Amino acid sequence: MISATSDCSAGRFRGRGGILMALVVLAALMPAAAPMPAGAAESAFHAFLESLWPRAAARGVSRATFTQTIADITEDPSVPVAVGKQPEFERLLSAYFKEAVSPTRIARGRALAGTYRSELETVVRRYGVPSGILLAAWGMESDFGRDRGNKDVVRSLATLAFHPRDTDIFVNEFVSALVILEQGRLPRGRLIGSWAGAMGDPQFMPSAYLKYAVSYRETGAPDIWNNPADTLASIGHFLRASGWNPALPWGVEVVLPENFAFKTLHADFRDFAAAGVKAANGRALPQGRATLFLPAGASGPAFLLSDNYWVLKAYNNSDSYALSLACLGDRIEGRSGLHRAWPKNQTLFSRSEKLEIQKLLAKLNLYRGTFDGKFGQASRDAIHAFQIEAGDAPADGAARADLLTRLHAAAR
Numbered sequence: 001m002i003s004a005t006s007d008c009s010a011g012r013f014r015g016r017g018g019i020l021m022a023l024v025v026l027a028a029l030m031p032a033a034a035p036m037p038a039g040a041a042e043s044a045f046h047a048f049l050e051s052l053w054p055r056a057a058a059r060g061v062s063r064a065t066f067t068q069t070i071a072d073i074t075e076d077p078s079v080p081v082a083v084g085k086q087p088e089f090e091r092l093l094s095a096y097f098k099e100a101v102s103p104t105r106i107a108r109g110r111a112l113a114g115t116y117r118s119e120l121e122t123v124v125r126r127y128g129v130p131s132g133i134l135l136a137a138w139g140m141e142s143d144f145g146r147d148r149g150n151k152d153v154v155r156s157l158a159t160l161a162f163h164p165r166d167t168d169i170f171v172n173e174f175v176s177a178l179v180i181l182e183q184g185r186l187p188r189g190r191l192i193g194s195w196a197g198a199m200g201d202p203q204f205m206p207s208a209y210l211k212y213a214v215s216y217r218e219t220g221a222p223d224i225w226n227n228p229a230d231t232l233a234s235i236g237h238f239l240r241a242s243g244w245n246p247a248l249p250w251g252v253e254v255v256l257p258e259n260f261a262f263k264t265l266h267a268d269f270r271d272f273a274a275a276g277v278k279a280a281n282g283r284a285l286p287q288g289r290a291t292l293f294l295p296a297g298a299s300g301p302a303f304l305l306s307d308n309y310w311v312l313k314a315y316n317n318s319d320s321y322a323l324s325l326a327c328l329g330d331r332i333e334g335r336s337g338l339h340r341a342w343p344k345n346q347t348l349f350s351r352s353e354k355l356e357i358q359k360l361l362a363k364l365n366l367y368r369g370t371f372d373g374k375f376g377q378a379s380r381d382a383i384h385a386f387q388i389e390a391g392d393a394p395a396d397g398a399a400r401a402d403l404l405t406r407l408h409a410a411a412r
Helices: 038-051 053-058 063-071 093-100 103-115 117-127 131-142 153-162 169-182 206-212 228-241 269-274 307-312 319-332 351-363 377-390 403-411
Strands: 251-255 266-268 289-293 302-305
Touching: 038 053, 038 063, 038 153, 053 063, 053 169, 063 169, 093 319, 103 117, 103 131, 103 319, 117 131, 117 228, 131 228, 131 319, 153 169, 169 206, 206 228, 266 269, 269 289, 307 319, 351 377, 351 403, 377 403
Parallel strands: none
Antiparallel strands: 251 302, 266 289, 289 302
8 A cells, every 4th residue: 555645654655656545545635525416416526527538638548438438437425435544543553463463364374375385486586575575465455355345446536536635646546547448458347446446456556556567477467356476476566666675574573671772763783783682583683774663662562674664664654554564474474473462551542632742742843744643653753852852761752641741741
């Protein structure tokens, strides 16, 4: 899932113009519209679609394809109703993680690893993305093809494009769907997916299908609905094109030494090793830049994230999603579960409280990210900086229960 620019990407991977699992942007971009009489609404809808002809023509869509496609489209009233909270941001990461990295999903992934061993070997060799990550992305996106969605993607995107919002993302995706039809890659009836326009097992938006979907056998139109080999190859191609480094893992769970100083959350792996940080599996830490991530604070699991972790966030700009995908991939490949359990009694801030925290941190000149009420690395860095200034221990970048009260006091 690619997503709109947000605090959660830590400034490293922002909107690559491919996959757009609209879950990350719709809640912010779908304002309520005043109701219109049925006839007027239908006329306005078709007038809007007709207005898109110049954009479609500019991308090579013929008038015949354009007219034939929009002729029978009606607005889908179920699409705006589907907009709701985003589980990746509205729940504790630990709760999301436990559900996403379930024994059932791990077992299913391992079974498919055996079924598609040969295809996975080829895709890994071609793109350098580990088989566990490929399978985990497949599992996270569509539960290995069990939950692709059954919506007419062209109709869904036309509906989403019609509603007023601050971006033309869905207009672009609607036109991209027209390009697919114009090129004869797929018939209209095959463009089936989620209400948000994401298609097939890897849940690619139309623009992502055009840019990243590939045929495993390198012939014909990629079939990401019925051909698992094409799905795996397309996921591998997307992640490699997004910057995946075959020489690095996504990261590693670590054990921190007693009285760890938490002077910084960003350093080289070797610097963390010199400070006494050890891999939970006992192996040597990799090389390169690293970010210390404590999703439940110093009392919970600790991770050192490599640059590849931020590539996973190009799929979905959420730490809950990216960390779950990464750890699911590890489990599918046979590695053990978390070395340290999730702590009990974690604090869950509401979206409005997170937004208030971001604004207070900005008032203190500590936060420079997006005001979106979603905690990502920019928020954690700002909280860490506040903890350092206040002399808090541990300065782990985690938002504790009294943070909002203390920020208000500091801002005064």
